[in-house]
Amino acid sequence: MAKLNPLDLYDIRSQLSEDELMVQDSIAAWVDERAVPLIAECFDKARFPTELIPEIAELGLLGSTLEGYGCAGLNYTSYGLICQELERCDSGLRSFVSVQSSLCMYPIYAFGSEEQKQRWLPEMAAGRAIGCFGLTEPQGGSDPANMKTHAKRDGDDWLLNGAKMWITNGSVADIAIVWAQTEDGIQGFLVEKDMAGFVTQDIHSKMSLRASTTSELYFDNVRLPDSSRLPGVKGLKGPLSCLTQARFGISWGPIGCAIDCLDSVLKYTEDRILFDRPLAANQAIQIRLADMARRITTAQLLALQLGRLKDAGKMQHTQVNLAKWNNVRMALDIARDARDMLGGFGITTEYTPIRHMLNLESVITYEGTETIHQLAVGRELTGISAF
Amino acid sequence: MSKILIIAEHNGVELNNSTAKCVSCAIATGGEIHIAVFSATGNEIAQQASELSGVTEIINIQSADYSHALATTIAPEAALLAADYSHVYGPSSTYGKDLMPRIAALIGVNQVSDIMAVKSSRSFQRPIYAGNAIIDVSVPADQTIVATVRNASWPAAETGGSASMREHTATAERPTHTRFVELASEGGDRPDLQSAKRVISGGRGLGSQENFAIIYALADKLGAGVGASRAAVDAAYVPNDMQVGQTGKIISPDLYIAFGISGAIQHITGIKDAGTIVAINKDSEAPIFEVADIGLVGDLFAIIPEIEAAL
Amino acid sequence: MKILVGIKRVVDFNVRVRVKPDGSGVDTDGAKMSINPFDEIALEEALRLREAGIASEVIVISIGDSSCQQQLRTGLAMGADRAIQVDTDIHLQPLAAARTMLAVIETEQPGLVILGKQAIDDDNNQTGQMLAALWNRPQATFASKVVVAGDTATVTREVDAGLETIEVDLPAVITTDLRLNTPRFVKLPDIMKAKRKPLEVIAFTELAVSNDNNIQIDHYAPPAVREKGIMVDSAAALVTELKSRGLL
Numbered sequence: 001m002a003k004l005n006p007l008d009l010y011d012i013r014s015q016l017s018e019d020e021l022m023v024q025d026s027i028a029a030w031v032d033e034r035a036v037p038l039i040a041e042c043f044d045k046a047r048f049p050t051e052l053i054p055e056i057a058e059l060g061l062l063g064s065t066l067e068g069y070g071c072a073g074l075n076y077t078s079y080g081l082i083c084q085e086l087e088r089c090d091s092g093l094r095s096f097v098s099v100q101s102s103l104c105m106y107p108i109y110a111f112g113s114e115e116q117k118q119r120w121l122p123e124m125a126a127g128r129a130i131g132c133f134g135l136t137e138p139q140g141g142s143d144p145a146n147m148k149t150h151a152k153r154d155g156d157d158w159l160l161n162g163a164k165m166w167i168t169n170g171s172v173a174d175i176a177i178v179w180a181q182t183e184d185g186i187q188g189f190l191v192e193k194d195m196a197g198f199v200t201q202d203i204h205s206k207m208s209l210r211a212s213t214t215s216e217l218y219f220d221n222v223r224l225p226d227s228s229r230l231p232g233v234k235g236l237k238g239p240l241s242c243l244t245q246a247r248f249g250i251s252w253g254p255i256g257c258a259i260d261c262l263d264s265v266l267k268y269t270e271d272r273i274l275f276d277r278p279l280a281a282n283q284a285i286q287i288r289l290a291d292m293a294r295r296i297t298t299a300q301l302l303a304l305q306l307g308r309l310k311d312a313g314k315m316q317h318t319q320v321n322l323a324k325w326n327n328v329r330m331a332l333d334i335a336r337d338a339r340d341m342l343g344g345f346g347i348t349t350e351y352t353p354i355r356h357m358l359n360l361e362s363v364i365t366y367e368g369t370e371t372i373h374q375l376a377v378g379r380e381l382t383g384i385s386a387f
Numbered sequence: 388m389s390k391i392l393i394i395a396e397h398n399g400v401e402l403n404n405s406t407a408k409c410v411s412c413a414i415a416t417g418g419e420i421h422i423a424v425f426s427a428t429g430n431e432i433a434q435q436a437s438e439l440s441g442v443t444e445i446i447n448i449q450s451a452d453y454s455h456a457l458a459t460t461i462a463p464e465a466a467l468l469a470a471d472y473s474h475v476y477g478p479s480s481t482y483g484k485d486l487m488p489r490i491a492a493l494i495g496v497n498q499v500s501d502i503m504a505v506k507s508s509r510s511f512q513r514p515i516y517a518g519n520a521i522i523d524v525s526v527p528a529d530q531t532i533v534a535t536v537r538n539a540s541w542p543a544a545e546t547g548g549s550a551s552m553r554e555h556t557a558t559a560e561r562p563t564h565t566r567f568v569e570l571a572s573e574g575g576d577r578p579d580l581q582s583a584k585r586v587i588s589g590g591r592g593l594g595s596q597e598n599f600a601i602i603y604a605l606a607d608k609l610g611a612g613v614g615a616s617r618a619a620v621d622a623a624y625v626p627n628d629m630q631v632g633q634t635g636k637i638i639s640p641d642l643y644i645a646f647g648i649s650g651a652i653q654h655i656t657g658i659k660d661a662g663t664i665v666a667i668n669k670d671s672e673a674p675i676f677e678v679a680d681i682g683l684v685g686d687l688f689a690i691i692p693e694i695e696a697a698l
Numbered sequence: 699m700k701i702l703v704g705i706k707r708v709v710d711f712n713v714r715v716r717v718k719p720d721g722s723g724v725d726t727d728g729a730k731m732s733i734n735p736f737d738e739i740a741l742e743e744a745l746r747l748r749e750a751g752i753a754s755e756v757i758v759i760s761i762g763d764s765s766c767q768q769q770l771r772t773g774l775a776m777g778a779d780r781a782i783q784v785d786t787d788i789h790l791q792p793l794a795a796a797r798t799m800l801a802v803i804e805t806e807q808p809g810l811v812i813l814g815k816q817a818i819d820d821d822n823n824q825t826g827q828m829l830a831a832l833w834n835r836p837q838a839t840f841a842s843k844v845v846v847a848g849d850t851a852t853v854t855r856e857v858d859a860g861l862e863t864i865e866v867d868l869p870a871v872i873t874t875d876l877r878l879n880t881p882r883f884v885k886l887p888d889i890m891k892a893k894r895k896p897l898e899v900i901a902f903t904e905l906a907v908s909n910d911n912n913i914q915i916d917h918y919a920p921p922a923v924r925e926k927g928i929m930v931d932s933a934a935a936l937v938t939e940l941k942s943r944g945l946l
């Protein structure tokens with residue numbers, strides 16, 4: 001019998017198709033070769049490695065689940081594996097791909113006119129047009145139904161006013177998918193970067209997701225032609241369906257962080273000698289390592305089944321709520337524990353856990369806070385909304 | 388009784404000492420040992436070969452076609468000669484690795500690559516999986532044994548021998564489809580740290596970025612890659628892609644020489660698969676001496692010039 | 699012209715293999731498998747020659763059971779035009795592998811065959827040379843640069859003394875060394891496109907290749923544990939010691 005892989009105790013790999021294995025292996029190879037060498041410095045310097053965008057696009061990472069428009073047409077389990085491998089490097093790297101794919105290309109694909117799709121999707125797949133997703137506002141993220149940004153009809157045009165905050169890619173985006181209140185309910189608008197009245201402002205002093213651009217968006221009477229409006233959806237279900245897409249990837253991504261943290265501490269505790277024996281021989285350490293492996297394994301199985309459900313067209317949003325909540329919490333706690341095990345060495349970005357730990361503070365907050373997901377599951381169980 | 392033919396390696400002027408190592412392996416195998424010298428003209432190489440102890444006969448084969456050691460030109464005649472022998476050995480140098488399998492195929496046998504040890508006249512030890520496993524192999528009795536001899540595993544045979552010499556006229560066809568163009572003796576770029584067979588590393592003991600020049604100079608003389616400890620990287624003596632260790636590069640060169648590196652466990656993790664670890668440090672208590680195969684306590688600034696002089 | 703590229707399914711180079719406790723083999727059960735790294739370099743070179751208009755078709759070939767189709771499909775995803783699997787359960791040694799390649803060459807008539815210089819499992823470094831010998835064609839091993847013009851290839855080889863350049867008439871066998879190129883990453887859309895490219899399975903038994911004169915492997919052992927080191931007292935003594943160990 002083969003020795004178990006500490007990072008894949010239940011042999012998830014054996015459950016993947018040949019294509020899925022190829023996706024995972026080829027993205028893992030690119031990540032290790034091209035992203036890992038840069039990322040600690042990017043985090044230190046608070047910059048996203050924009051120089052990787054052409055390669056990210058060429059590999060087909062942007063909009064990878066879409067059919068046509070220059071996209072790869074992969075299944076969702078493959079997308080999950082992509083997120084896992086990207087986030088094994090850094091949550092900021094995976095966020096870039098999630099935002100572009102699930103929050104920007106997806107709504108255009110699902111709700112846009114053919115003209116909008118032709119205009120934007122190939123450019124976005126090629127990494128030549130970068131998108132951002134404007135839903136969250138300064139006064140509220142968890143309560144999007146009460147958003148204040150609004151668009152009013154003015155002849156054939158719309159006038160957009162308001163502000164969005166905590167927007168990944170904001171200041172580098174060529175196009176913002178902005179959700180606004182209208183007389184007909186919440187609708188989505190494609191706002192281009194040079195439109196008059198639209199400005200962005202980067203958020204500084206972030207201690208989390210530093211290798212990622214996070215911005216505020218301001219709309220001051222931005223005039224939009226009706227052709228900028230996404231015609232295919234009205235109401236909150238528009239942006240929420242995008243979030244469900246992104247949350248799917250985010251259920252997989254943090255598994256990558258956790259695996260990376262466990263890998264780091266396994267190597268470290270094997271070699272670090274204290275009191276004449278390796279740390280790995282210490283009961284307290286073994287219990288913690290075992291618990292990390294337990295939580296990673298359950299997260300992997302959860303994500304895999306979620307992928308199979310989604311690929312069968314049967315996934316429901318509560319299932320994503322539960323997975324995102326479980327898997328991000330699991331990864332954040334493991335990253336903190338791993339940082340502790342590394343002792344003093346754990347406080348610089350030479351070792352990866354502290355960077356993952358800091359990043360995951362954003363990941364547990366965005367795309368639905370932990371509380372929101374818990375209440376979504378609670379509502380499903382009881383039939384009563386406690387929001 | 389075994390009869391072993393060794394294909395000599397030389398550069399036209401001097402016999403390569405890989406041939407002397409093949410002799411040691413042949414002696415361990417047991418049997419009568421002959422050496423075939425393929426060259427353009429002259430007896431000098433054959434003469435040097437005849438001085439190797441333990442060798443019975445040198446076969447000198449001359450032709451203008453052999454003025455450059457091309458596998459395609461040498462293999463046909465070597466395969467013909469091999470008919471009289473139970474074993475045909477060559478060095479595990481790039482020359483031998485290029486030539487010997489071609490001879491084996493012409494004879495119609497597989498080759499034993501990289502003999503580390505001889506267990507009996509037909510049974511050998513060799514490395515696989517980059518040395519992470521060692522296998523014992525044996526060649527069935529009806530087959531000629533063709534093998535390359537692993538350089539690092541064998542001492543050179545002594546001199547003081549006096550083998551007889553005979554001339555042999557090559558009869559096998561020598562193809563013209565492969566032609567030598569040139570040999571550039573300078574390798575060009577320094578080998579990549581991750582894949583270099585030899586690596587020289589410097590640590591905090593170097594004291595400055597400028598002082599690292601002596602490490603680069605020694606590395607270039609040895610055709611080695613250059614690495615550094617985390618301390619040297621933190622002190623900005625070198626860029627961080629040169630860091631060897633748990634959070635840097637994990638390497639497994641045949642030879643690793645560490646100058647002024649104390650040997651923190653994270654660094655050791657990066658080199659624990661190296662073939663031979665050499666440590667030079669002025670502190671005799673430095674932890675690196677616990678893992679080093681060869682240690683030298685002293686001032687690296689004095690020792691490096693002495694090493695260069697002794698090379 | 700066609701280029702034939704041999705690829706072998708091997709344990710991924712990152713995996714630390716372990717010898718089975720009973721010495722009967724290396725434990726590869728469940729290990730991640732990949733294309734032999736030198737073979738990836740071979741494929742990359744072939745793809746570049748096709749992109750330069752020198753070759754018209756790149757064929758990847760692997761000898762093994764159906765599991766090697768995974769590596770063949772990766773080769774197709776990297777850009778090869780078609781794939782051939784020579785199906786056998788037997789782990790062929792270099793001579794039989796070379797004979798097998800020759801049988802396929804007789805059908806395909808490639809202008810160039812590019813192989814990795816050695817497989818990182820067996821570390822034999824023989825198949826390319828043997829194939830060239832059986833085919834009665836040139837071999838250009840350990841290539842770090844390949845230039846093809848008309849009917850000849852000028853190949854620079856990494857040798858102990860430096861870089862040797864030779865000229866060979868085509869068809870010929872080239873084996874790759876590490877510095878020849880950096881293989882491209884597989885692009886995701888190409889993974890899907892690869893499913894539509896031809897993958898032909900040929901039974902080894904149909905090729906009339908004799909699998910004789912094999913070497914017997916009697917035992918597997920882990921490497922010797924590092925012995926306690928020695929101290930030397932001078933630089934000269936150090937150099938002498940290293941020379942005696944064949945390291946300098």
